[in-house]
Amino acid sequence: MRRSLRAVFLLLSLTLIGMILDGCWSRREIEELALIMAAALDAEGENQVRLSAFIINPREIGGGQPMGAGGGGGTRMPGEIVTAVADNFAEATRRLEEHIPRRVFWAHNRVIILGDGLARRGLQSLDWFSRDRQMRLDTVVVLTEGEARRVLDLPPGIELNPGRIITGILNSHVILKVELKDLFAMWQARGDNPVVPRVVLLSPDEHSGSKLQGREGRPGGGGEGGEGREAPPAQAAPAAVRFDGAGVFKDDKLVGYLDHLETLGTMWLRGEVREGVITFNCPAHPEGQVAVRFYRSQTKVKPHVEGDKIRFLVKITAEGDLTEHTCDDSLKDPAQVRAMEEALRREVEKRAEAALDKAQKELKADIFGFGEVLHRQEPKFWKQVQDHWNEIFAGVEVKVEPRMEVRRVGMTYASVEAIRGNTGGKKTSPGGR
Amino acid sequence: MSRSREEGFIGPWQGAILLWFSELPTALLFLPALIVSRAQQDAWMSVVLAIVFTLPLALLLGWLLYRFPGRTLFQVAETVLGKILGKAMTLFYVLAFVQWNAIVLREFGEFLVAAVMPETPLIVFTVTLMVLAVYAARNGLEVIARSAQFILPLMVSFFLIVLVLATPKMSLRNLFPLLEGGLGPLLLGAFITLGSTGEIIVISVVGAFLQQPEGVKRSLILGLAGILFFLVLGVMGGVLVFGACEAGRLTFPAFSLARVISIGNFLERIEVLFMAIWVGGIFIKVTLNLYIAALGLATAADLREYRPLCAPLAALVVVLSVWLFDNLTGVLFYLEQVLPVWALLWQWTVPAALALTAVIRKVEGSRT
Amino acid sequence: MPRPFRRPLRAALRPLKGRATQKDTSGGQGQKYPYPPLEHYVLTPDLKLNLQQLEEIFHRSGDVVKRDFCIGGRARAAIVYIDGLADKTLIEDTLLRTLQHVPSELAQALVDRSAPLDRLLEIIVPMADVDFVEKMADVVNHVLNGDAVLLFEGYRQAMATSTRSWEQRSISEPLTEGVVRGPREGFVENLRTNTALIRRRLKTPDLVVDNLLVGRYSQTNVSLVYLKSLVGPGLLEEIRRRLDRIDVDGILESAYIEEFIEDNPFSPFPQIDHTERPDKVAAALLEGRVALLIDNTPFVLLVPTLFVQFLQASEDYYERYWLASFLRVLRFVILNIALLLPSAYVAVSTYHQEMLPTNLVVRLAAQREGIPFPAVVEALLLELVFEILREAGVRLPRVVGQAVSIVGALVIGEAAVSAGLFSPAMVIVVALTGISSFALPKFSMAITIRLLRFIMLILAGVLGFYGIMLGLLAVLVHLNTLRSFGVPYLAPVAPYHRRDYKDVFVRAPRWDQELRPTQLGHRDPRRQAEGLQPVPPGADKGEKSGGGR
Structure with missing residues (x-):
């Protein structure tokens, strides 16, 4: 037993010496x-x-410590x-x-x-x-x-x-x-x-x-x-x-x-939009502006193969809050909100279309990963087209179906414009809240 | 007959945990890439298939232990085949375990050098680990089992934490389409996996120290279930995060999982912790193999003590681990191309032949 | 299946040389005791000769008092005792006075030997605890233990009266194990006081106090205390076997015994717990452990001991179990910090810089600019400085010690940082580590951790996290090889006992801890009635609610 103790000490000291002598290969301070x-x-x-x-x-x-030398000012x-x-x-x-x-x-x-x-x-x-x-x-x-x-x-x-x-x-x-x-x-x-x-x-x-x-x-x-x-x-x-x-x-x-718009469209189509603001003119009053800040969006791509023809259906859903609204209609009316959503929908569609146009007609490259979707859904068909997918992609039909929902309208119901307009017209009473 | 055994018994859970450790530490590192590169996104099915294929082996080993309770594979060989043939077979197994241990050790070294500390010579890792393994193996199976029991929760919880933290980066789409390439790649993937799942042969030695036959049965069932669970998780995790394409390209997909996650933006790149904990797992595996080899050699040589054999065998393992392969590619090639066939021979065919002989010659184990 | 003594001490099985097995342990009549052997001295009827023998035996020591006197003015007698150990007033006021005024007919009977000595003395001696001895060795033994021995002219017998009374520390609050809530009594240096403290807590005839004598010159009393019906089979025999082996000059502290009876003498880990608290001993006895009380030290050994016990404080059981559980988890964190923080820091900052957030890397790099040592050396040096400060603080008189620690901590730390010798981050790391090692409830474990910390540091400096892992694995395997009187040291974690987990990382409420720890293998696993969980009045559970206080 004593012997083993001595052996342990010997081994320990030997390894220590060995390590100090030539160890520390990967070390970098x-x-x-x-x-x-x-x-x-x-x-x-x-x-x-x-x-x-x-x-x-x-x-x-690192807001260096006062390390002695090299103090001095200067840039x-x-x-x-x-x-x-x-x-x-x-x-x-x-x-x-x-x-x-x-x-x-x-x-x-x-x-x-x-x-x-x-x-x-x-x-x-x-x-x-x-x-x-x-x-x-x-x-x-x-x-x-x-x-x-x-x-x-x-x-x-x-x-x-x-x-x-x-x-x-x-x-x-x-x-x-x-x-x-x-x-x-x-x-x-x-x-x-x-x-x-x-x-x-x-x-x-x-x-x-x-x-x-x-x-x-x-x-x-x-x-x-x-x-x-x-x-x-x-x-x-x-x-x-x-x-x-x-x-x-x-x-x-x-x-x-x-360009900027096409990039946004690409993000929508790839499902990479996380947050953002879309601004557009009021559906009823083109002089006014609406801005919607959206979050929580989802993109689903569905391929349809009929014979040689491939069709993609892109469903985009997003929800958001109204952040700016300078039109003079009241947002208490659900129909108005629906009109707003419709305008928003067209706006997103416009972006997606722009991106699609560019990718299919000009660049002839599938930058949306549609091919991978096809690959997962229709592996057999994919085998036939995978080698020249980009060319085929240029000709496929893509249908974009956005569905936008405006959830909240912010801290005010109507714009100042709207209130001034309404008091004149005596349509509704704004005095409620 | 020599009783080169250690005094001591282990519980069924300890037996199952030893089975996990005899398989998972290296399998989780190296196998996913190999399976995925064959079976693509269906790799997890390959694993399931491989476990199903392993069931007959488990039954066979369980039967041997049932017929010869309390005897290690080496003692069984001597009982069944007679002195000379039995000793020959034991020696064959000792060599097989030594060779296998050398491969595990090399895998471990390659992993550390490739993934964590490229400037350090490989031999530093293998020798240090082996010194520790000798120390542990000399202390007997009970100590090995208890150490495994201690490390297991660490490994499992860390592995699960990595997976959970990686969930935001996972996408279920990566698992589809199912069965894209048909059954062929699936079977190929399963075949490669078989090379590793055959390692449950350690039960034929470890099982001798289990309570018979209930303990063996529970160990085997729990062991296989655990192997299935963790291997599937490891393979799936890699595919879910990286996609089949990238996961097949990465050398260590499970390890790379740890590279992409961060804990609350403070600890980022926790792969080093992954490495540290994995060292624990591989250490148990290496120790167990070393212990089995030493025990076998002691049985063959009719020694009363296996302990003095640990250090020389360990030295042999280290030398072999350096000598067998030139580089990581060689190791991977071996795992992919050679191991499954070789494993089929020594982990499947030989025990089957042994069992067959026992039936034909009507040899039964005495209950002592 | 539980075979608690799978591996008895190898040395304990070795044939023992030159030592008779001691059957009767209470009187100390074995060959070993007293030392040196006094075989050729015998009690004679000649009082003068007896006194001469005693003078020879004690080498005319100044503190041995011998006084001749006459019982009732007729019978010659002598009293022998050691000044300082025996109660002088008791001897002078009660014993001597009574004996000198014994009626003369009784004294004459003593001279005439008309009745046996013990009968006569029964009448004349006013003491309760008396012992008649016939061997000189016993006389010496009694004298050395503070008894007064009466020798009589014409008799081969002597009488020892218990007059033990010496200056001793009064019972006070234990310094090393303070509690906010809980009893404030601590053991003292007197063995009898200590056994009384335990017996006051366990008023049962089941509580056995087994006496042994250990140490040639010190003749130290050692008491094995246990609850007869709870202690596991074989445990007592094993402890006695190990104690019997001890044949040394002296036992001055419990640590002497500890080093002779622990399972692995080479391990850096303490394998036997010690405590100053009677309540803790009582709790251990109730779990089926055995306590070893050693005379002249307030520290009591408890066997068998598990690793987790070193991370538990008796207060865990006196505070609410939520807090106690939190503290237990915290102590595991503390243990890891105390063992690993400096080495992890060195590993991360010299090998695995990718692990840290960028801002932290930049900040550390900025702090380390111009530091003359590599991080390992910096850490080793600072740890060394810290250990020196700690040692100085402990050894110096309390008043000075405080000054030293303030000077050390503030001045040296501040000056070293501003001189650019050490980086502030390293000072923080070392300080935190130091505090953590103090926060461990057991000093004996903290010392071990402190030592291992240096090894870990060097391993981390050489191989980074891999080195740390190697070190940890070695420690783990080592801990797994350890047993304390047959019980695996890491139980109930490895081997795993689910039932015992109620008292490891958490402390389950008392009414939920129905069973005693499994690993000790005692006969009666249940320690309380079932269903003791308190229920509000009205919500009757239909179960007997007895005993739950």
Whole structure:
């Protein structure tokens, strides 16, 4: 028994020594990491790719402790932008490490910005992002026209880094949001094509409305030239981004863009609408405006196959609250509300139709995942069409049936207009409440 | 006849839990991808089918234990086949368990390296785990069973929590259409699963320490039911969240489930916890296999104690685990292409032959 | 099926050398006692010779008082006792005075030996607890235990009168196990007081107090206390076997006994519970456990002991069961924090940074900028500092101790952070861990956890969460190998006993705990009448509602 005790001690000390001598293979201290918060992917030259990454500077963001040296005032950057060119992104990451003093750490990257050029070349080069274990599958993917790198130049405002700015906007539930795993799923499925939201850079004037404020009023704006190791692009630095429309991929290549309305239609058809506002003119009084804020929507797609002909019936249901109403009819009348719902229905139909038009006639790509629906419902028939689904899709008949319900009308019953109109006419007495 | 057994008994629930642990820890990691890539969204049906196919094996092993109560498979072999043949068969089983253990160990190492700590040499994981396994195996079946009993709630609750947290990302549509490819892929998926479900052969050794025959029966029923339940959940979870296409593409779909969920936006990527808890499960599995191999070797060599054999066998297992495969692809290929056939041989055919011989030669076990 | 002693101590079965088995444990007449052996001293009728022998035996120790006197002015006698152990006033005022004034005819009878000594003394000695002894060894034994021994000229017999009375601490509130609600009595250093404290709680002839003597020089009284009809079969024999083996110089504290009788002497885990609270001992006895009372220490050992007992406080049973259940769950959390928090922090911050929310990662990274040590070393150093502070606080006089802990905690912590030696996050982690280890109800378990924490820390520093898991698995297997007097240490979790779960992670209401813990294997599993759940008047359940207070 004593012997075994001695053996335990021996073993313990041996392992300890062994571990201290050459252990700690996967160890990386937290402060030795270069935390990437956003990555921009661009095409470069013929076959090469350019990886630009926004690396955070924890001292600034983390409200650094008084760590002795390096105090001083002056403007400091929330991060650095670094860029590397290589044959593929895995290699590009290694290249990044050649000129930054810390180890690249991808696990906290929340945004991948695809450049227009790379997207047109195809998604193949993204394989590394699904294979590497550091990647988050819920990283959002966005598309930008022109160079993706420029999006990283967003100056700090409420949020300090472009990754947070973009994810923050996307979390509003109003905009199409595509995560990395969604992108791969859409790309892999034969009956679906990827749609990726597009960001547009805004100049300072567009962002804050005032030319004077845009340039000088922003505290962080002074550092335009200093950031990153790369020379700033020829254009003036952007002040903000806005989401507008979406890029459409056919299989894995970018083929075109949807405008704002068409993107909304696509979201309705894909069943990805979660919240939003629809504004339209009053059914009875075109000069007035109605805004409905809706939530809780559902989209059901039903395929009908008769011989060679395929028909899709899309049932959209949504409910919402009235948030603005400047017409002069009273909302106490159920018929009025019904008329409102009808107008709303037409509005949604319009959007869906616009998207369908674009997808079927112009792009000839099924961006709504209808093919997958067909696949599930009619697996036998799907076998016959799966290889040339996009072409067939261009010719299928799609019927959209929205059903909208206005649940509540907000805190007032009638608009001021309506009350003034009604007192004159003495139709109903508004004095009730 | 030698009685190379440990003093001690285990309860029927402990027996069932040991059965779960002899199968699930690695099966839940590696199998879903393999089954899904064959049977697509019908993978769960493959699992059900495989369990149905396993029932005859369960009956067979149960019958052996009923006829030879309180005897391990190795002792039965010696009783039925005589000294020389019996010892030969025991040795064959020792080798089979050692080889199987090496594969499990390698799977475990590959999983850790691929999914969690890529910079660390694989041998570090396998050796450390094996050292621990030797310590546990030397303490006997009772300790192994009790440790399993302790780890089980952790594993089950964590697994279920992962599944529950992943429900928002699931869509039932991913399970349809049913039977898209017909029966063919389904059977293929079931065939691959059989390689793992055959591991209930451990009952033929563990069962000797169970109360007869009621305990064996309950262990087998509970064991199979649990395996079915968790394997179906694991396979379904992956398919529901990722879709059959993506789930077949992922190396560890069940593990990837843990990658996509977050607990209240605070703990995000809890896959590391998944790994940590899974290490516990695999540890039990490896220990159990090691214990069985050591017990078998002790029976074959007419030793009174199996304990001294644990460490050398463990060393053999580690060496084999390094030597058998070149890389993860090799392991997967083995699991997919070789294992089912090999499992059919050593986990199904040989016990069946043994039972047949016992019937023909009219050998009965004395009740002691 | 329950075979509580599947593995008796291997050493206990070894043939024992040079030691007679002790049948009669109450008197201490075995060869071992007294020590050194006094075989060649005998009581003689010659009083002078007897006193000379005693002087030789005690080596003329200053505190041994020998006084010659005459009974009734005629019979020569002597009294021997130890100053400080025996009650001087009792001896002088009652014993001596009565004896000196014995009527002379009685004294003459003593001289003439006209009647047996014991008959005569019955008449003349005014004491209740007397003992007639014939061996010198017994005389010595009585003297050493504080009795006054009377020797008589012309007799081979002596008489011991119980005059034990020495300075002792009065019963006070136990310091280590305070309660808000519950009895405030604690054991003291006197064995008899302690047995009385227990007997006051269990007034039944079933309560057996079994005496043994352990320790060559210390001659310590050890009492086995149990309820005869509840204690599990074989348990007593096993305990006696283990106690009989002990052949050492002295037993100064219960820990001495503990280390000689525990099942796994190499384990870092305490396998025998100890307590200062009589109510806790009584509760344990009612569950079928055995208490070991040791003279000169207020700590009582309870066997068998399970792991979960170290996470339970006696107050759990005195507070409302909701709160008690919450506290029990909380203690499991505390246990995990105390064991794992620093290592989990190190693992996450050096291996698995993806687990944390981005904001936290950035903040931690910012805090760690410029810290000269890797996180493991930082954690180890800080833990070490903490242990030093704790030790200083315990060892120093109370007044100074407080100053040290304040200086240590505030000044060192603050200065170290602002000097950039340690990160604030690490200071928080270590502080929280330290507090957690104090929050564990049992100090003996807290020490073990503190030690294991360092091992976990190193494992986490080398292999991250995998290392932690390895450590935990090793601990788990080890705990599963442990038994306390045959009972698996982790019961009722593993092996699983559903019935006993009512008193593990939660504390079920008392009227619901109808059965005694299963693992102890006693004869009568039921501990109270059925259906004791209180019912409001009027809602008659038709059942007898007896005894439920």
